[in-house]
Amino acid sequence: MAIKRLNKLTLYGPEAEKTKVLKGLQALGCMHLIPLSDNTVDQSLRMQPAQASEALAWLERSPRTRRQLKDKKQACIDQIVAEVLDNKASVRELSDARDKLTERIREVRPWGEFCFPTLSDLGGQRFWFYVVPLGEMETLCEVLKQHDLPWEEIHRDSREAYVIVIASDEPAEDLLSVPRSHIGMVPLSRLEMELEESEQLLEELLAEREALTRWSYLLGQAVAARQDKAALEEATSGTQDEETFFLVQGWVAVSEKKAVAAFCLENNLAALFEEPSEQDNPPTLLEKSDSVGGGADALGFFQTPNYRTWDPGNLVFYSFSLFFAMIMSDAMYSLLFGGIVFLFRKTLKKTEAGSRLMNLAYFMSAAGVVWGVLVGSYFGVAPGSGGLLGHMALIDLNDYNAMMKLSVFVGVTHLIIANIMTAVVNRRSSYALAPIGWAIIMGSGLSIWLGMTHTLSAVFANKVGPAGLIVGALLVFLFTSTRPVRSIGSLCLRGLDGLKAVYNITSAFGDVLSYMRLFALGLSGASLAITFNTLAVDALDSSPVIGVLFSGLILLLGHALNFALCIMSGVVHGMRLNVIEFVNWGLSDEGYPFKSFRKQED
Structure with a gap:
């Protein structure tokens, strides 16, 4: 690629x-x-016609679709658009009415089936409804007694009492500690009947929407034809015209x-x-393969490489998958992620970009399963030391020193590759030696640290590392600036440019430390999984009957929450390391995508 x-x-x-x-x-x-x-025409003409686009989007969101009609002679697009938009408006209006009825029934149900008698039957008295917290009932009773107001409690639940006060006028607001409830004149049975009618009408409208989906293809073609016409008008206005x-x-x-x-x-x-x-x-036109092209698609959400740089899509495919796996740090979470992608495979396969992103997601899942097996985590449960899975658990997340070294090693390697590729792109210029210098500085700094911690021989800390730092700093100082030297002044300016570049070593140090998030997020996810498992076991031990229910709820809700957090962290922080740290060292300029002047309509 x-x-x-x-x-x-x-x-x-x-x-x-x-x-x-x-x-x-x-x-x-x-x-x-x-x-x-x-004198080019306004590019807003490229926008899809609002009504046709809205109608098409409404049909495409239908859960089920009909067989598509493809004979354009059978369709009157304007009439179809009107029918679809009328259906959409009716569905939304009826859905809002149903939701209001559902809320109304929820409010009225505690009062039961209630019909108001006439005022003459009550001698001019009226009913006033109040929902009173149980803790305030005693105070309410005393207040109503003092003012000689008859009342009746008609329902009570674990938190509140439902009280009717009889009076000719509404009691003063400062008399009672709770506001009056408005239950309306419509009885509960009538509200439930209206809700049932709304549900039936809504089903009919949704069935009508499903029937209208047979026009989706022709609507899409109408929208595409409008786009083609707008693009042609824009191209026509963008030519240079002479006399003939x-x-x-x-x-x-x-x-x-x-x-x-x-x-x-x-x-x-x-x-x-x-x-x-x-x-x-x-513009930049990327050649994307079906297998690993998802890396370029994922990076393309944030940045397009310049035409004269290089395409990091292949590397992003593998590095993003590795970072995602290290942050997930659980074999079953990663397997579950792959299962979710598998369930949505038909939707993803509808477009080429979706297919490539699906392959990326599958690879991320596979990498996560492998890493999860290596760290020995299955929904936060570690396998026994005697079994096959126990022997395959070669990495200990709780070994902080080892995990820190691994994270920093991954980060330094990632950034060294970025600098080497920058050097390759600029190989015809002396500037290529500057990123080589940065690669040497990062590798030397890592070797000094590993030598000091006795992971490598002490010679790396005492001789190899410091020598590399000096060589790398000289390369950065001498070749970062491309300012031509024509005088003493320009020589001094070039020297200042070199000093400024060397000062960026603090930035390099910070970028390398950013990769520590791989260890921190992976450890936090694993720790949360273990915590939820422990809470579930404690709940199970606390009660032999109801403890089973609470234990199951803790496991289900806890792992669902942790899984969602791990997915979010893996995607956000995994891509962040590629888009910010890696791109900062690997891509000097941003480009813009190649947009083909092409016909959209079949």
């Missing part, structure tokens, strides 16, 4: 053939256009050169292919 080489393509053709040529280029779909005019000729310019992959040349020959167009100059800023 790499960044594809591009050529700048300039096409010349007769003005009368401009629309035909642009439609042909759009059908060819391999060109990133460069606007040659300041027009000129269109863009970027094409070198691998598409033959196809473009054949198109130009077929349409009698003059074409000029040029290599990008130093002044050009080409």
Whole structure:
């Protein structure tokens, strides 16, 4: 996987053939256009038509779909859009009404089936409803007695009493310690009947939505046709027009050169292919493989590498999976994560990017299972020392010194690779020696630490490491700046640039220490799992009957919470180390993605 080489393509053709040529280029779909005019149309025209897009999104969210109709002659798109949006509005309106009824029934149910008598039957008296905390009932009784107000408690639960006070006028707000409840005039049976009617109508509307999903393909084609038209208008306005000729310019992959040349020959167009100059800023077109392309997709959410740098997608695929595994630190959590991805495989496979991300998730799960076996954690339970799993547990998370060394070693290796790749990209410049110097500094600092802790021979701490630090610092000092030396002043400025670069050793130290989060988060997740297991055992021991229920709830809710936290930490912090620390040393400039001028409609 790499960044594809591009050529700048300039096409010349007769003005009368401009629309035909642009439609042909759009059908060819391999060109990133460069606007040659300041009078380009507003790019908002590329937006999907609001109503059709809204209707399509509503149908695509349906849990079940019907067989798609693909004959465009059978459909009146405007009428379909109107029906779908009317269905959406009705579903939302009825859902809101049902939710209000559900809440109303919840409030009224404790009062039971209640119908208000007429005022004449009560002699002008009215009913006033109050929900009183049990702790305040004694005070309420005394207040009502003092004011000679009749009352009745009609229901009581573990926390509150439901009291009706009879009076011609509402009791003063400061008389009672609780506000009055408003239960309304509609009895409970009528509310429940309305709720049932709402549920039935909602089912009918959802069935109608499912029936309408047979138009999803044609709606998608209508939206795509609008996008194609808007893109064509934008391309038309972005050409340079002369009296009888027009000129269109863009970027094409070198691998598409033959196809473009054949198109130009077929349409009698003059074409000029040029290599990008130093002044050009080409877009970045990544060549992504189905197996490990998910690394580039994951990194692409945050940053696109510059055309003249390198594609770190392959490395991110493996490093992100390793970081995720070290943070999860549990074989069963990782296996469960893979199972969840498997359940959503059909949804992920709908797009190429989704398929690549699915492969990345599977690899992350596999790496997590392997690491979990090595640390010997299965939902926080360690295997016995005598079995096969016990013999496979080679890493002790509670050995803080060893885990710190491992985390720092992983971080230094990650950043050394980033600096080496930066040197490879700049191999034709003396600047390439600067990242080599940083790689030597990081490796030497690690060797000094390992030598001081007796992991390596003392010679690394006393001689090899310090010598490496001096050599690396000299390379950084001498070659970071590319300022030409033409005078004493420029020499001094270059020296200051070198000193400033060497001062960044503090930043390098901080970036390396950032990888300590791999150990810290992995240990915290494992500790939480063990804690929930211990709480569950304590609950089970406390009671032979109800303890089983509480123990099961603790295990279920505790591990669900810990699993969610581990997933979040693994994704966020695993990607952070790749996007911030790694990219800071490996990618000097950010690029922008290659956007093909291509036809969306089938």
